[in-house]
Amino acid sequence: MLVRSPLVHRQLRHAHFALSYARHRVHEQEFLYFKRFAGSSGLFVDVGGNTGQSALSFGTLCPRHRIISFEPNPALAADLRFARRLLGQRFEFHLVGLSDTSTDEVLMVPRLGGEAITGEASMLGIRGTEFDRKHGSAFTIDNISVRTITLDSLDLSPDFIKIDIQGFEMRALRGMRKTLVKHRPLVLIERTSDRVEITEFLGSMGYTAYRYNREENALELIEDIATFRELNYFAVSALF
Numbered sequence: 001m002l003v004r005s006p007l008v009h010r011q012l013r014h015a016h017f018a019l020s021y022a023r024h025r026v027h028e029q030e031f032l033y034f035k036r037f038a039g040s041s042g043l044f045v046d047v048g049g050n051t052g053q054s055a056l057s058f059g060t061l062c063p064r065h066r067i068i069s070f071e072p073n074p075a076l077a078a079d080l081r082f083a084r085r086l087l088g089q090r091f092e093f094h095l096v097g098l099s100d101t102s103t104d105e106v107l108m109v110p111r112l113g114g115e116a117i118t119g120e121a122s123m124l125g126i127r128g129t130e131f132d133r134k135h136g137s138a139f140t141i142d143n144i145s146v147r148t149i150t151l152d153s154l155d156l157s158p159d160f161i162k163i164d165i166q167g168f169e170m171r172a173l174r175g176m177r178k179t180l181v182k183h184r185p186l187v188l189i190e191r192t193s194d195r196v197e198i199t200e201f202l203g204s205m206g207y208t209a210y211r212y213n214r215e216e217n218a219l220e221l222i223e224d225i226a227t228f229r230e231l232n233y234f235a236v237s238a239l240f
Contacts, residue, residue, distance in 0.1 A: 006115070014082045017056055021086050026057035030188060030212045030232045033219065034160070035061050042159035043068065045151070045185070047098050047172055050119055051076055052083030054162050059087045066090045068156070072097035072107050072146035073121055097123060097165070099148035100174035107146045112139040122166035123148075129167075150175030157183050164190035169198055181205055184237040191231050199225045199235070207235040 019025075026032060031054070041064040046054045049069030059067055067090060069080060080093040097105060109121040112135060120131045126141055152175060161176070163169050169192050179185075180202070187207070189198060199209050210219035211233050219236065222228050 009115075010078060013051065013079070017052065017082065018086060021056050021060045024060045026061065027053045028057065028190070028232065029214050030190075030234070031057040031061065032214065032217060033212055033234070034058055035217070037065075037159075038062050039064075041065055043157060044160045044162070045156065045158040046070065046162050047151075048162075048164040048166075048190075049076070049080060049093055050164070051079035052093075054164070055080075055083050055091060055093075056086060058160070058162070059091065065159070067092075069093040070096055070098050072105070072123070072148065073109065073118055073144065074146075075109075075116065075144075076118060095146075097146055097148040097168070098151050098172040098175060099123075099168070100150060100171045102147075102149045102153065105146055105148050107144045109142045109144060110135075110139045111142055116142065120166065122168065123171075124167045152176055152178040158185040159183075160188070161185045162188040162190065163192075166191070167193065170194055170201065173198065173201055177205070180207075180237075184239045186237075186240055187235040189233055189235060195225045195228060195233070202235045206238045208238070210234045210236055 038061055044058050044065050044067045046067060046069040049055060049071035055067045055069050067087060071093060074095050077095060084091045105123045107121055107123050108126050110117045110126050110131060126132055163172060165172060209222040209225050211222050211230055213220050219234055222233060
């Protein structure tokens with residue numbers, strides 16, 4: 001009889017992460033582009049750290065870079081501590097969300113079959129999303145009080161920023177405008193439905209949208225972001 005156990009699931013997840021990290025595997029193909037920067041050093045900012053998969057994917061390819069993850073869900077602290085065991089002292093994480101203001105928010109985490117689906121957690125709500133349309137009344141929602149801050153308030157100098165925060169991207173981007181203008185990091189944006197608004201916002205600072213071509217390990221200009229259907233894309237500053 002198969003028994004559902006969060007502890008067993010976490011242990012299996014950690015074993016998978018450790019193996020992937022040791023074998024230099026990434027969880028999404030776009031991270032392969034970062035191999036170009038393996039010989040340099042710098043800072044990768046991970047907005048929406050989740051279980052640490054992005055930090056580990058970047059870290060296994062770029063061993064000289066520092067990594068800072070921001071994740072508001074306190075239930076994921078054990079996963080992020082495990083990521084720190086693999087990445088060492090160059091990795092740190094903060095259990096806060098990034099937004100355009102420092103305040104308290106409510107993080108809504110869907111629970112399906114008794115299991116928290118942390119990758120779908122959102123501070124904007126779950127109802128009306130693709131997850132809601134797919135699962136309907138089959139899931140419940142845990143409401144968790146979390147803290148948000150702005151990236152600009154931290155005075156960091158990132159070379160790369162990854163953002164995956166379930167529709168909250170514009171709020172986070174507005175809170176890092178000064179950082180983007182000053183340091184011109186390469187930005188990887190994942191799984192958002194607000195591509196047009198985000199691209200226009202970043203375009204006002206000299207950023208252009210690109211897709212990842214795995215065969216060439218290169219970026220290609222996205223001609224029309226409104227019709228772009230891939231999950232993830234890059235925003236590149238003309239000064240990067």
